[in-house]
Amino acid sequence: MSTPAICIIDDDESMRLALEGLVRSFGFSARTFMSAEDFLANGGDDGCCCIITDIQMPGLSGIELKHRLDSRPNPAPVILITARSEPRIHAQARASGAVCLLKKPFNADTLLACLKKAQIA
């Protein structure tokens, strides 16, 4: 694990692949997972410099994953993304201590700004 990678978790395959492409176009390396469970089981937090995760997923939600990771030493910064617009979900996301909450669809620059905020870029 030479260069730390940005880990992308989204159950929606096309979104997952699109994000990976975008992140690589920024010049980062990227690893993708189809669920929070998949990420945890395959040692995803190993060598992850930043986690971009969808909120609504089968099984663990992105917010629950963030809470789970917070109990570990030196957790990687988390960027939450969602297609939903309910205010309740947005409030939970902000309260979770995530670096950013991005509403799909979002611009590449917005993501880049979040990565900067997470001191990755």
Add this chain to the structure above:
Amino acid sequence: MGTAGDLLDLVQESVIIRSSDGIVRAWNKASEALYGWAHGDAEGRPIHDLLKTRRETIAPMEAALRDGPWEGDVVRRRADGVLITVQVKCVRREGDIVETGIDVSAQRRIEDALNRAEHRYYNVFQAMAVSFWELDFTPVGAMVQRLMRDGHDLKRYFADNPAFVRDMIRATRVIDINDQSVQLLGRGDKEEMLASLEPYWPPESQHVYAESVLAAIAGKPHYATETRLSSIDGREFDVWFTACFPPEMLARGKLLIGIIDISADKKAKTALETSERRYRRLFHFLPVAMVQLDRTELGGVFAKMKADGVDDLLGYFDAHPGFYDYAANSIRVVEANRRAAELFSAKDEAELIGPAARLWSESGGLIRQSMAARYSGASRFESEMKIRTFDGQIRDVLYVAFFPEAFDEKAIGLSCLVDISDRVQAQAMLAKVQAEFAHAARVSMLGELTASIAHEVNQPLGAILTNGEAALRWLSRPEPDLTELRALSTRTVSDAHRAADIIRRIRSMATRGQPEQEPLGLNGVVEDVMLFLQPELRRQNVEAILQLAADLPDVVGDRVQLQQVFANLAVNAMHAMTDSERHRLTIRTFSKDERTICAEVTDTGPGIAAEHMPQLFQSFFTTKGGGMGIGLAICQSIVEAHGGRIEAENAANGGACFRFTLPVHTGV
């Protein structure tokens, strides 16, 4: 001859001397007076020609005179044309005939009239459906005279001495009776009945006999009353009893009584009174407002109009303004019950009596229709309508007018009014709540729909956007990575397809997932919907016309969804007609060809604007103020899900016409 003529002139009666072949030889002054001919005109002429002796008299008269004298009445005509009856006596004298004559016309007329009167009396006596009795009460007269001589007050004496009255009855003799009497009171033998009056007179009717005696003595011409009499073998019945006291008969101790059997009438009358009483009680105490209407005057007017060939009363009302007012005012309320007074907030029932028009002031149109129904021979009319009470409130009532045949000749009508204000109010409230609820449900459904649309569509949109951004970044590198770009473009295309798929899925979700599939008749679906829409149709005053083809083949589909299509189209039609003059909704079903059936919903609204036509079936397109614009889109989804097509056009009359097809059920 002259001397003989002079001599004859001294005679008071008419004397004519003539030859045996009838030529007048002498004619005295009295003959001139009797027949009006001067002797100069009469002498030398045939007597029967001159006097127009009635033909049938001549032959017997002349035949008799060949042998001897003749006498008899002869009808002749005077010189002035008047017919007279002459009592003639003829004798032969030396080959001539001497005829004397006396005018008996007046006498004969009286006799004739008398005969006729007697004949008439006899006929009446025998033939009338009345039992006539001729009684001899000479012995009774003697009994009464004795009492009067002794200074008794007859009235009191009769009351105190029933046995005496009985004796009077027993002493009264039956002299003659007619056939009716034998039938009514006898056993078929008239002779048996020509005896005492007693058997026919039950004790409880004795006072009637006593009173008729008193009436006769008081000089009254007759006495009549209702009483009970008995037949000779003891069967009692009710009769109308009349005793006549013509003075000339009374003088001979005779009197005439007439008896009419009224037992059947009385029974009928009692029954009638009972049923009348029952009807009154019913009328007055029924917990439903009722008024009884008298349209005698109008009945006459209508009968004349009918005779004049007026068939269409409503048309006649239109052509004769003011006639309705006259007609309505000529109908009178003649009776009203307590509940009616309460309904109209009247002081009492009497306040409702009078012209009926003021009770219907709010609903003239319906009363026109009611009159037209009566005019066309209907036996009842029923409708909801509004009334204004005497203290100014408006109430909704169910109005039912009966025109019972039994009351026809009395021109009586009965009207029933049921207060349904509360019900109508409750219905209106319910309809409003329902409408609000339906709206709220639509809005909340749309809210949910938006959330899922947002979520589902934002996924692929997000991916497309992200791919696009990545592609741009790869492109802006000094050496664009074509492999990356190809992969990104491929994914963008597939995500765009996915977005379109999602939209399609959501639309089918809006039409409730998997439809039930069953063979069903489209006409039944229409009828269900009409049932459901009836209150709304009535409220908006829309006339619904169903033209449903008989023997329409079944379709396969979801009953509820197809109901939704008709309901949606019908509700749209109703809304479209709100500001129109005519409110007519027509639903047609028919076979288009052997594999397709067709349904049409047509209104009389303003039609569809040309610029709206292309977007009509798109979601969220609406021309209605509060419309959501999903009704027609849902209709289209449903129809297409059933394998049919829906289209809209403007109808010939300018309204909108929505037409959809469905495939015929081809069997398993």
